[in-house]
Amino acid sequence: MTKLKLGPLVDDKPVKLAVELPASVHRDLVAYAEVLGRTTGQPPSDPVKLIVPMIERFMATDRAFAKARRNDCHPGTEPPARAG
Numbered sequence: 001m002t003k004l005k006l007g008p009l010v011d012d013k014p015v016k017l018a019v020e021l022p023a024s025v026h027r028d029l030v031a032y033a034e035v036l037g038r039t040t041g042q043p044p045s046d047p048v049k050l051i052v053p054m055i056e057r058f059m060a061t062d063r064a065f066a067k068a069r070r071n072d073c074h075p076g077t078e079p080p081a082r083a084g
Contacts, residue, residue, distance in 0.1 A: 004032075006053050008040045019051070 021029075029047035037044035059065055 004036055004039055005057050006032075006036060006050065008042065009036075009045050009049055009053060014049075 026047065029050055033044045033047045033050055036042075036050070
């Protein structure tokens with residue numbers, strides 16, 4: 001079975017957003033929605049609904065972003081030392 005970075009999508013109240021994507025990115029979103037649907041046993045999602053979870057996942061796994069965010073939240077303080 002395919003291991004995707006996204007799981008089933010939560011049905012949440014949508015926020016309207018206008019975004020212009022290259023055609024190749026849109027094709028990839030459509031393909032991803034189809035694979036996700038097959039993997040989760042659900043009908044393919046609207047590709048637009050993939051954008052937010054993908055951005056959330058990207059930001060959640062970006063260590064440099066997390067570090068910068070921690071530093072911005074607590075200016076002038078050192079982040080806690082990692083154990084080990």
